[in-house]
Amino acid sequence: MAALGLVVSAIAFLFAVAVAGAAARRLPQAPTVVYGGTAAACALIALWAALRLAGGGPDAALVLPVGLPWIQAHLRADALSAVFLIVVNLGGITASLFGWGYERAHHDAHGGSQDGPVLPLYPLFLAGMNMVLIAADAFTFLLSWEFMSLASWLLVLSTHREPDTPKAARLYLLMASFGTACLLLAFGVLATAHGDYSFAAIRAHAPAAGAAALVVVLILLGAGSKAGLVPLHVWLPLAHPAAPSHVSALMSGVMTKVAVYAMIRVLFDLLGEPEWWWGGVTMGFGALTAVMGVLYALMQDDVKRLLAYSTVENIGAIVIALGLALVFKAAHTPVIAALALAAALLHVVNHSLFKSLLFFAAGALLTATGSRDLNRLGGLIHRMPTTAVLALIGAAAISALPPLNGFVGEWLLFQAILNAPALSEWSLKIEIAVVGAALALATALAGACFVRLYGIAFLGRPRSRAAGEAVEVGRAMRLGMAVPAVLCVVLGVLPTPLLRLFEPALRLLVEAGPFDGRAYQPWFWLAPTSAIGNSYNGLIMLVVIALLSVVLVLGIHRKASDRVRWSIPWGCGFDGPDPAAVTQYTASSFGQPIRRAFGSTVFRARDHVDMPAPGDTRPARLSVTWTDPAWVVVVEPLSRAVGWLAEKANRLQFLTIRRYLTLMFLALVVLLVMVAVTQR
Amino acid sequence: MSDLGYDAAHMLGAVVLLMSFALLYQRRLFSLLNVFTMQALALTATAAWQAYSHGEPHLYITALLTLVLKAILIPVVLHRIIVKMKIHRTIEPALGIGLTMVAGVSLVTLSILLVLPVTADATALTRENLALSLSVVLLGLLMMISRRNAVSQVVGFMSIENGLILAAVGAAGMPLVVEMSVAFSVMVAFIIFGIFLFHIRERFDTLDMQKIESFRGESD
Numbered sequence: 001m002a003a004l005g006l007v008v009s010a011i012a013f014l015f016a017v018a019v020a021g022a023a024a025r026r027l028p029q030a031p032t033v034v035y036g037g038t039a040a041a042c043a044l045i046a047l048w049a050a051l052r053l054a055g056g057g058p059d060a061a062l063v064l065p066v067g068l069p070w071i072q073a074h075l076r077a078d079a080l081s082a083v084f085l086i087v088v089n090l091g092g093i094t095a096s097l098f099g100w101g102y103e104r105a106h107h108d109a110h111g112g113s114q115d116g117p118v119l120p121l122y123p124l125f126l127a128g129m130n131m132v133l134i135a136a137d138a139f140t141f142l143l144s145w146e147f148m149s150l151a152s153w154l155l156v157l158s159t160h161r162e163p164d165t166p167k168a169a170r171l172y173l174l175m176a177s178f179g180t181a182c183l184l185l186a187f188g189v190l191a192t193a194h195g196d197y198s199f200a201a202i203r204a205h206a207p208a209a210g211a212a213a214l215v216v217v218l219i220l221l222g223a224g225s226k227a228g229l230v231p232l233h234v235w236l237p238l239a240h241p242a243a244p245s246h247v248s249a250l251m252s253g254v255m256t257k258v259a260v261y262a263m264i265r266v267l268f269d270l271l272g273e274p275e276w277w278w279g280g281v282t283m284g285f286g287a288l289t290a291v292m293g294v295l296y297a298l299m300q301d302d303v304k305r306l307l308a309y310s311t312v313e314n315i316g317a318i319v320i321a322l323g324l325a326l327v328f329k330a331a332h333t334p335v336i337a338a339l340a341l342a343a344a345l346l347h348v349v350n351h352s353l354f355k356s357l358l359f360f361a362a363g364a365l366l367t368a369t370g371s372r373d374l375n376r377l378g379g380l381i382h383r384m385p386t387t388a389v390l391a392l393i394g395a396a397a398i399s400a401l402p403p404l405n406g407f408v409g410e411w412l413l414f415q416a417i418l419n420a421p422a423l424s425e426w427s428l429k430i431e432i433a434v435v436g437a438a439l440a441l442a443t444a445l446a447g448a449c450f451v452r453l454y455g456i457a458f459l460g461r462p463r464s465r466a467a468g469e470a471v472e473v474g475r476a477m478r479l480g481m482a483v484p485a486v487l488c489v490v491l492g493v494l495p496t497p498l499l500r501l502f503e504p505a506l507r508l509l510v511e512a513g514p515f516d517g518r519a520y521q522p523w524f525w526l527a528p529t530s531a532i533g534n535s536y537n538g539l540i541m542l543v544v545i546a547l548l549s550v551v552l553v554l555g556i557h558r559k560a561s562d563r564v565r566w567s568i569p570w571g572c573g574f575d576g577p578d579p580a581a582v583t584q585y586t587a588s589s590f591g592q593p594i595r596r597a598f599g600s601t602v603f604r605a606r607d608h609v610d611m612p613a614p615g616d617t618r619p620a621r622l623s624v625t626w627t628d629p630a631w632v633v634v635v636e637p638l639s640r641a642v643g644w645l646a647e648k649a650n651r652l653q654f655l656t657i658r659r660y661l662t663l664m665f666l667a668l669v670v671l672l673v674m675v676a677v678t679q680r
Numbered sequence: 681m682s683d684l685g686y687d688a689a690h691m692l693g694a695v696v697l698l699m700s701f702a703l704l705y706q707r708r709l710f711s712l713l714n715v716f717t718m719q720a721l722a723l724t725a726t727a728a729w730q731a732y733s734h735g736e737p738h739l740y741i742t743a744l745l746t747l748v749l750k751a752i753l754i755p756v757v758l759h760r761i762i763v764k765m766k767i768h769r770t771i772e773p774a775l776g777i778g779l780t781m782v783a784g785v786s787l788v789t790l791s792i793l794l795v796l797p798v799t800a801d802a803t804a805l806t807r808e809n810l811a812l813s814l815s816v817v818l819l820g821l822l823m824m825i826s827r828r829n830a831v832s833q834v835v836g837f838m839s840i841e842n843g844l845i846l847a848a849v850g851a852a853g854m855p856l857v858v859e860m861s862v863a864f865s866v867m868v869a870f871i872i873f874g875i876f877l878f879h880i881r882e883r884f885d886t887l888d889m890q891k892i893e894s895f896r897g898e899s900d
Contacts (some may be wrong), residue, residue, distance in 0.1 A: 676794040
């Protein structure tokens with residue numbers, strides 16, 4: 001069909017832009033061409049996807065005569081693909097806008113080209129993500145997936161001169177290979193029965209129960225390692241911050257969503273009728289991920305690393321919603337399943353918006369001050385007012401404050417959780433209660449985390465000379481932040497039209513929409529369970545909050561600010577000539593109570609105070625250590641096992657001819673025996 | 681005719697397999713070569729018989745090639761090499777003869793179990809012939825790994841090739857057999873020389889221990 005041809009042409013155009021970027025890397029116009037071309041292609045695809053969702057109609061499908069000769073490349077864009085195409089390309093547009101300004105700012109600052117080949121790889125990364133979303137056979141899907149992984153890996157490597165990058169890139173490559181291997185096995189199991197790798201054939205032949213269970217586990221491992229499910233998240237906080245900021249935004253805000261797409265595609269679409277325990281396992285992973293992710297985030301001093309850990313938390317929330325949807329789909333209550341899945345999709349969109357926004361803000365801070373360390377920022381609300389306001393919107397949205405979009409997503413999710421009593425499985429009822437409590441805890445801690453981030457970075461006094469002399473970033477960067485910020489507000493106030501837009505995708509996956517059987521559903525009102533009880537109106541919320549804020553501001557100004565107060569000139573040593581203002585409350589101070597409450601058991605966090613003896617003039621020192629249990633439990637045993645295997649396999653290099661022959665002979669005999677047995 | 685053709689072809693194939701077993705328990709190189717010559721002769725007879733009974737004259741060429749190369753030329757050359765290198769007593773089985781025979785019998789069982797169900801649609805002759813030739817191939821492999829001596833490994837390899845040709849002549853109407861047998865024979869010749877060169881190099885390396893130790897940095 002010609003319609004998908006448009007998307008394919010746009011992807012081909014991205015490749016052309018990449019080639020142009022590689023050819024003209026040194027020219028001053030290169031960033032304009034690359035980012036402009038990428039934004040145009042992304043806008044085209046996003047527009048097509050939105051029209052496709054709004055207009056309905058048959059799926060656009062296309063078979064390209066490339067790829068393996070007997071398979072070819074099947075492409076197809078159904079409603080689910082369209083939803084994620086919008087998410088990916090919206091992220092692509094804003095990241096291009098921001099990246100263009102970022103590139104120019106760094107170009108001006110450093111007087112030369114960027115330190116790595118970002119320009120040619122950036123459109124390739126977006127092309128890879130788009131290809132994953134329209135792939136309709138296992139081969140094309142895995143090829144696109146690997147292409148996406150490698151492009152993002154190279155983008156991480158583009159900052160290879162920084163000391164932490166090689167380690168991050170190596171770990172990322174390891175985890176990406178692991179994830180792809182799991183997906184490969186999963187699709188192998190899915191296609192075993194009939195040997196046809198197209199999604200249509202897989203969908204038509206649902207695997208047996210045992211094979212399906214294996215696929216569920218493999219998908220959770222494979223896509224989960226890309227999305228950042230605990231305990232496979234270890235690469236994320238290293239690799240995401242290492243890339244340039246607009247690429248970090250894409251990796252954290254958008255690429256993890258492609259992993260979510262893979263989970264939805266397999267669990268809801270390809271595997272057929274779900275069983276209740278799939279959802280239980282998925283939810284359990286999600287809850288663990290949400291709580292652990294935010295606890296990690298609370299202990300970070302690096303802005304971008306904090307944001308990467310916060311992505312782990314948000315992915316946890318999305319995966320919880322997916323698990324709920326699976327559970328309710330298995331329990332044959334499709335409307336509630338649609339509600340949970342709607343919450344998941346809404347959170348996917350929301351997170352891509354505010355995480356992009358926050359990574360852009362981190363990039364702006366990096367451009368202005370040259371530092372990502374919270375303890376070297378501070379007071380930037382005076383120096384960078386626009387960035388401060390936009391970052392405040394992002395921080396409030398990710399903390400799920402009304403009337404912003406983060407609130408709506410979490411609220412919908414809790415509506416689905418509150419429907420748990422409708423289930424018949426007792427173990428699930430209990431699990432959902434626990435998961436709900438964990439999610440509430442994670443949300444509250446996320447609030448604390450972003451108060452900490454915003455308060456330390458933007459409020460108070462500058463903590464370094466660079467922060468004191470920071471200047472506001474350029475117009476393109478501010479615009480790149482403003483677009484997602486505005487969308488955060490709009491989606492928070494009016495979420496219903498977006499959910500209506502997503503309804504075809506929900507019908508495709510759970511055979512129901514979230515608004516089925518609800519008589520009262522105007523476009524400004526969100527009432528998924530009942531018209532009178534649990535309902536949300538963003539407009540009323542916005543008006544009430546605005547009115548209360550005005551009253552509060554007026555009250556403060558009338559009652560408090562007009563009185564002149566005098567006090568003794570003692571500022572705890574605060575207002576000396578020292579620009580670092582070392583006596584301020586630091587990021588570590590802010591995180592300390594929560595670190596003590598949770599971190600001492602989970603992360604074995606310890607505070608060490610080095611107090612000098614009386615009379616000694618050296619300063620006292622406080623040092624904090626903590627360990628990521630995922631390193632101890634997963635990564636280190638894994639790397640030890642790989643090393644051990646490599647050591648064993650190494651011996652195979654030094655055998656005699658006869659021993660090699662013996663190995664081959666035994667392998668042949670074993671295979672023949674297997675054939676003989678299976679032929680019975 | 682068809683009954684006689686079937687029986688004779690079956691019997692000749694069985695003789696080839698029997699010679700494979702005989703190869704497995706030979707303790708002396710000269711008798712090994714003699715048994716191999718007998719296997720090649722049996723194969724020649726099979727090819728000729730198939731050519732005659734199916735009326736496919738190109739199989740005569742195969743038979744001729746087998747006779748000249750396998751039954752005359754290669755045994756003679758190997759015989760000379762053995763005499764020249766004075767290794768006619770060293771057969772060095774890596775696996776005990778009894779165990780080897782047990783393994784050989786299990787391999788034949790395996791190949792019959794494997795081939796008969798797989799080729800349910802084919803003619804009886806093809807099925808049995810395939811089972812016999814797969815057994816010969818597997819026994820040849822077993823021989824290669826159960827002997828330490830290079831000559832017996834070469835003989836094992838060539839008996840593998842005999843099994844392949846047995847399979848090829850059994851399948852009705854295969855025009856490529858001639859070319860295949862020529863190509864295989866040339867390859868075998870190369871492999872014989874390759875293995876001998878390898879062994880000589882290995883001998884040189886192991887002879888000159890001082891040199892090796894200085895390479896490994898073990899001498900002071």
